[in-house]
Amino acid sequence: MAHGEWTRRDFFRRSAIAGAVTLGGSTLLSACQSTGSGGVDALQAAKDAKTIKIGIANEAPYGFADASGNTTGEAPEVARAVFRALGIDNVQASVVPFDQLIPALSARQFDVVAAGMNITKQRCGAAAFSIPDYSALTALLVPKGNPQGIFKLEDVAAKKVKVAVLSAAVEKGYLTGAGVAEDQIQTLDTQDNMLRSVTDGRVYCAALTDISLKWLAQKNPDAAVEVTPGFDPVANGSPVLSAGGFVFRTDDNSLRQAFDTELQKLHDNGEWVKIATPFGFGQGNLPKPDVTTEKLCAA
Structure with a gap:
């Protein structure tokens, strides 16, 4: 997407929401809340607390608050399924402007960006991406x-x-x-x-x-x-290869690797299509095997 900016390609943009909404029964927090100090294993901390924080940008259909104030969208719903498989049942979402998602991640305001962010070389220099979650034309x-x-x-x-x-x-x-x-x-x-x-x-x-x-x-x-x-x-x-994924801090390897394992299972067993279909995605949006994060980060 953008030259010299974090924002994504792509989607329904970009206004911060004041106050709290819910994500599957959990609270959507303001972006001022921190995930803690460096040196703590994010995966273990999330498993211990059974809670993890994600960042979204209020872009439909990727991650947004619906009319009832609930946070939904392809990326939050896929993230919830992944984290449930990891024993983390409570997902709390913070809304920040799209171009502030990676800076806020780096500042430990949340642990994962779940906003359908395009994987680009410039972003790969500042954060670590999951395997491609979807591709889009x-x-x-x-x-x-x-x-x-x-x-x-x-x-x-x-x-x-x-x-x-x-x-x-x-x-x-x-x-x-x-x-x-x-x-x-x-x-x-x-x-x-x-x-x-x-x-x-x-x-x-x-x-x-x-x-x-x-x-x-x-x-x-x-x-x-x-x-x-x-x-x-x-x-x-x-x-131009175009695919989006979830974003992690570069030092949170265990969290990213565990997430990748469960995300790949969702891709392989058909659950991803079931989760993503209500948001306009389909089988054709599953990334082809030759579309890899490594290739996208090098492009």
Whole structure:
């Protein structure tokens, strides 16, 4: 996602929530609470307390608070299943702005980022990622009927239409890499503002993951928009590998390794698809065997 920023590619953004909400019966805490001092094994501490803290960014469908104030989404629900398998039943979620997730993790405000964060080389320099949790295609939100015939980023460049992206999201880099001029790109702070910009005609289209845009269109059935077929962005003539994962501090190896073991089991036994399907994911979003964290961190 973003050049020089932690934020992700990708998804429904990015406002801190005041107060507390619940995650499967547990409390969503403000981001000021710490997981403790360095030198403590995070996995053992969580097992002893039967509690762990995660960070989310309030981006649907990755991790967000629903209308009842409960925290849900693909990443928190997958994390809950993993931690249950590890004997950790209580998951407490803190909401911070997307671009502050890794800094807050490093400051020990929580132990895991569960926000559908894209695995990128720059982020890998500051934190440790799980195995890829999911892969996603990029898509465009366009007016109903797509009168300009915009289906990929290169079309945006060729036809010189205006396009919206989320603040600090990877899509801006994808667009400039496809030859889209900076003055064609509008950076917005929420998905709702992206939708309004398209429906009001301030931009022709908006770029995000196909999962996010399909969710946005589904939640706004009266909006005169549609989502293009998903595609892989191209950089230097090759498709860009895009996959997201969970994020850990670099010194929390035992926690990350235990998490990876249980996450892989969910991928292999079909439970991941069951958990993720309500949030717009499917079998096709399982990462291919050759999509690895090592490759993504090196790209």
